[in-house]
Amino acid sequence: xxxxxxxxxxxxxxxxxxxxxxxxxxxxxxxxxxxxxxxxxxxxxxxxxxxxxxxxxxxxxxxxxxxxxxxxxxxxxxxxxxxxxxxxxxxxxxxxxxxxxxxxxxxxxxxxxxxxxxxxxxxxxxxxxxxxxxxxxxxxxxxxxxxxxxxxxxxxxxxxxxxxxxxxxxxxxxxxxxxxxxxxxxxxxxxxxxxxxxxxxxxxxxxxxxxxxxxxxxxxxxxxxxxxxxxxxxxxxxxxxxxxxxxxxxxxxxxxxxxxxxxxxxxxxxxxxxxxxxxxxxxxxxxxxxxxxxxxxxxxxxxxxxxxxxxxxxxxxxxxxxxxxxxxxxxxxxxxxxxxxxxxxxxxxxxxxxxxxxxxxxxxxxxxxxxxxxxxxxxxxxxxxxxxxxxxxxxxxxxxxxxxx
Amino acid sequence: xxxxxxxxxxxxxxxxxxxxxxxxxxxxxxxxxxxxxxxxxxxxxxxxxxxxxxxxxxxxxxxxxxxxxxxxxxxxxxxxxxxxxxxxxxxxxxxxxxxxxxxxxxxx
Numbered sequence: 001x002x003x004x005x006x007x008x009x010x011x012x013x014x015x016x017x018x019x020x021x022x023x024x025x026x027x028x029x030x031x032x033x034x035x036x037x038x039x040x041x042x043x044x045x046x047x048x049x050x051x052x053x054x055x056x057x058x059x060x061x062x063x064x065x066x067x068x069x070x071x072x073x074x075x076x077x078x079x080x081x082x083x084x085x086x087x088x089x090x091x092x093x094x095x096x097x098x099x100x101x102x103x104x105x106x107x108x109x110x111x112x113x114x115x116x117x118x119x120x121x122x123x124x125x126x127x128x129x130x131x132x133x134x135x136x137x138x139x140x141x142x143x144x145x146x147x148x149x150x151x152x153x154x155x156x157x158x159x160x161x162x163x164x165x166x167x168x169x170x171x172x173x174x175x176x177x178x179x180x181x182x183x184x185x186x187x188x189x190x191x192x193x194x195x196x197x198x199x200x201x202x203x204x205x206x207x208x209x210x211x212x213x214x215x216x217x218x219x220x221x222x223x224x225x226x227x228x229x230x231x232x233x234x235x236x237x238x239x240x241x242x243x244x245x246x247x248x249x250x251x252x253x254x255x256x257x258x259x260x261x262x263x264x265x266x267x268x269x270x271x272x273x274x275x276x277x278x279x280x281x282x283x284x285x286x287x288x289x290x291x292x293x294x295x296x297x298x299x300x301x302x303x304x305x306x307x308x309x310x311x312x313x314x315x316x317x318x319x320x321x322x323x324x325x326x327x328x329x330x331x332x333x334x335x336x337x338x339x340x341x342x343x344x345x346x347x348x349x350x351x352x353x354x355x356x357x358x359x360x361x362x363x364x365x366x367x368x369x370x371x372x373x374x375x376x377x378x379x380x381x382x383x384x385x386x387x388x389x390x391x392x393x394x395x396x397x398x399x400x401x402x403x404x405x
Numbered sequence: 406x407x408x409x410x411x412x413x414x415x416x417x418x419x420x421x422x423x424x425x426x427x428x429x430x431x432x433x434x435x436x437x438x439x440x441x442x443x444x445x446x447x448x449x450x451x452x453x454x455x456x457x458x459x460x461x462x463x464x465x466x467x468x469x470x471x472x473x474x475x476x477x478x479x480x481x482x483x484x485x486x487x488x489x490x491x492x493x494x495x496x497x498x499x500x501x502x503x504x505x506x507x508x509x510x511x512x513x
Contacts, residue, residue: 064482072427073414077456080414131512301416301427301448302499311513314502367481 007220012142014053014201014225015232019148020284021101022094022191022348023233024277025251025341028260030184031240032251033177036160039168039234041185045192046230048385050223051378052356055363056198057218060205063368067202068298070368071358080299083358086351088292091196093344095288095323096330099125100337101281104254108274115334122328125285129320134207134306137290141283148232148280150272154264155235158242165238183399186392187342190349192230193389196291199355203294207305215372236260254338289327293320343400350396352389360386406479408443417448417477417484417495425490429453432471445471446484448495470494 023042030038056067063070072080102121103114128137174181201222210218239260244251249259257277261269290306296319297304303313310317331337360382363374374382406412412428419425430447449469455462476487490496507513 069416073416076414077429077453081453081457130510301424303424309513310510311503311508313499314507315499317507317513318502 003217007217007224010217010221011224011228012139012146014221015142015145015148015228018049018197018226018229019145019232019280020191020194021097021277021281021337021341022194022345023188023229024101024236024257024280025254025338026184026187026191026345027233027236028240028244028251028257029342030188031237031242032244032249033184034174034181035241035245036164036168036238037172037174038181038184038188039165039237040171041188042192042230042233042237043169044171044388045189046226046233048189048193048388049197050226051381051385052193052198052359053201053226054219054222055359055374055378055382056202057205057210057222058215058372059362059369060202061210061214061218062212062370062372064206064211065368066206066294066298067199067358067362068295070362072299074362074365074368075358083354084295084299086354087195087199087295090344090347090351091288091292092323092327093330093340093347094194094196095285095292095327096335097337097341097344098281098285098288099327099331100335100340101254102278102285103331104257104337105274105278105281108255108258108270108277114337115332118328118332121282122324122331125282125289126321126324128286129289129306129324130310130317132306134204137286137306138204138207141279141286144279145283147272148276150261150265150269150276151232151235151239154261154269155238155242157264158239160238160242179399179402182395183346183402186349186396186399187345188233189388189392190345190347190352190396192233193352193356193385194348195352195355196288199295200287200291203290203298207307212372239264252338253336289320289323292323346396346400349389349392351393353386353393356382356386356389412446412479412484415479415484416482417446417472417486419486419488419490419493421489423490425486425488425493425495428484430456430469443474445473446477447471 027042060066071083099118099121100114103117106117106121107114240251243259243263258270258273261273265272293316294304297316302315304316305313362368366373408431413431415428417425417428426448428446429449430452431443432445432447433441434444435441447469449467451462451465451467452469454465470493472486472488478485491500
């Protein structure tokens with residue numbers, strides 16, 4: 001019974017962690033511009049993240065180490081430093097976008113311009129980090145994140161044409177705006193295959209004191225959680241395809257977000273949207289902040305745990321405090337949050353190989369994962385994901401230039 | 406033992422099992438006519454920067470902290486040091502931050 005509860009809670013947590021401003025924005029944009037045609041990108045990204053999250057959880061449960069911990073050990077400081085700089089910079093931009101998402105939700109709720117909400121939103125994130133435990137962040141915020149299921153209910157109630165939705169699951173070539181189509185696909189993949197997800201998940205396994213007995217539980221949580229997360233993203237795309245695309249409306253500003261749920265739920269749709277965006281972005285902001293602090297502390301061998309008092313791990317507390325300040329400074333400049341989101345998702349895609357290549361080595365190292373090493377199928381999948389990551393790395397910046405507009 | 410594989414970059418825990426850093430460097434002593442001897446492990450930004458570039462390392466004046474090889478035990482998952490971390494320079498920054506910044510914020 002305890003394990004079933006853990007699995008249920010784990011799936012809920014993973015769903016909460018999956019959906020954030022990047023997946024909402026990229027899915028809404030794809031639906032508005034290309035109707036159901038880009039569902040395949042969410043499905044592909046979802047499959048990739050299922051495998052990576054499962055492997056990150058299995059690695060930590062069996063080895064008792066986090067992925068960054070092992071990268072420093074196995075690949076040395078120079079590779080770690082490279083990974084750290086790349087990942088911290090990209091994560092800071094994504095965090096700034098998530099803080100922007102929280103502020104947009106507050107702007108929609110109050111009518112006060114989002115920039116004014118940056119400091120209160122950043123303070124709220126810091127306060128939860130300062131006073132909360134890992135359980136509060138992991139479970140509390142994620143359970144609230146279930147409000148995002150309103151997108152799924154909305155997508156069901158709007159009765160999309162099933163044949164077209166199913167056709168969208170299969171990759172197809174664009175009929176128009178080719179560069180923009182591929183840029184949208186890359187952004188969706190960047191939003192889905194977020195390194196912060198598997199780095200955070202790996203640290204979470206240690207915080208929750210997983211051991212070899214959790215290998216099966218991990219598999220169910222990773223698969224269930226990421227699948228449900230992908231279903232929510234697909235629902236956002238379906239809603240945008242049903243509401244924006246037929247009218248030829250482009251998704252160009254976050255103020256258009258309520259239009260996704262209001263036609264289905266009426267007055268309450270507005271508030272469901274505000275709650276969904278606010279909570280999803282708050283949850284993601286907490287996870288990304290923790291991920292940067294974990295990465296720093298684990299890489300340098302500091303004391304770390306969200307369950308300890310800040311003064312017992314002053315450098316860890318300083319790391320997340322500084323992270324929030326820097327990200328809030330980016331948000332407060334007033335950069336359009338949607339532009340920042342789409343740009344940071346494309347940048348995430350461009351830097352994926354740095355985070356994913358180590359999996360191939362770590363998941364086959366007997367000294368870490370013993371009999372739980374990857375089989376031929378998992379290795380083939382990781383190689384396929386690495387190949388995809390290299391393609392994304394090469395094409396994302398040119399596509400940003402030629403198709404990002 | 407393979408020093409690079411089994412010791413370098415491993416987590417160091419003190420005798421109270423407190424995380425105190427990583428093995429940032431290993432110091433060998435070479436005496437004429439004798440084989441090289443592992444003398445210390447090092448922790449510190451200077452050592453880390455030296456691994457990136459000698460010039461970067463030389464730019465940092467703060468000397469690394471050394472623990473004698475005889476005071477450590479290299480395990481499978483960690484390097485155990487027979488010292489008390491809080492009484493060593495390894496936690497200098499941690500203690501400074503605790504005292505001057507983090508500890509002063511309400512709720513710390």
